[in-house]
Amino acid sequence: MTKTKKAAPKSNRSDNLNLRFEPRLKYLAGVAARNERRTLSQLIENAVQEYLEKTFITIFNKKMSVLSMSQELWSVHEADRFVMLAETLEFLLTFEEEQLWAIIQERELVMPNRAEELRATFPALRDEALERAANAPIVSVGGFPFRGGKMDDTMPVSLVRPLKSSKAKQRGSGK
Numbered sequence: 001m002t003k004t005k006k007a008a009p010k011s012n013r014s015d016n017l018n019l020r021f022e023p024r025l026k027y028l029a030g031v032a033a034r035n036e037r038r039t040l041s042q043l044i045e046n047a048v049q050e051y052l053e054k055t056f057i058t059i060f061n062k063k064m065s066v067l068s069m070s071q072e073l074w075s076v077h078e079a080d081r082f083v084m085l086a087e088t089l090e091f092l093l094t095f096e097e098e099q100l101w102a103i104i105q106e107r108e109l110v111m112p113n114r115a116e117e118l119r120a121t122f123p124a125l126r127d128e129a130l131e132r133a134a135n136a137p138i139v140s141v142g143g144f145p146f147r148g149g150k151m152d153d154t155m156p157v158s159l160v161r162p163l164k165s166s167k168a169k170q171r172g173s174g175k
Helices: 023-035 042-054 067-073 078-090 094-108 112-134 168-173
Strands: 058-060 063-064 138-141 144-145
Touching: 023 042, 042 063, 042 067, 063 067, 078 094, 078 112, 094 112, 094 144
Parallel strands: none
Antiparallel strands: 058 063, 138 144
């Protein structure tokens, strides 16, 4: 009787990341990795860690390296990571993430006793936020179409309604 080997459980140590490199840069990074008796992945991981130590974000007039903020920003659960990001660095949220954050707050899913519910429903909430963002009104600013604070190049400019300024409204009302 032959036994089949079971696949080793996936390690939580690392995650995959696909990168595009200029061929020359990739080659030279490989040479540097060989010189240090490392893999290319180890070299890149180390370079990113060093970069995160040197990159600072100012919060409440206090400069902190991104790496030093890992306790405030990292969790194994995606939903928890998102809430931590939104609570700590709300100014970095994309328009779609702002929609997701609004939905989470509207449904009061930030409460500690609702963490499991948030984790379970997070993919559906993210889909709902994407739909809400896609249906956000498009306005014209300086003749360019914007949806959610970003230029929307999918919409012909001729179909976008212009955003009326308060001065234009005052002139139109006879003031």
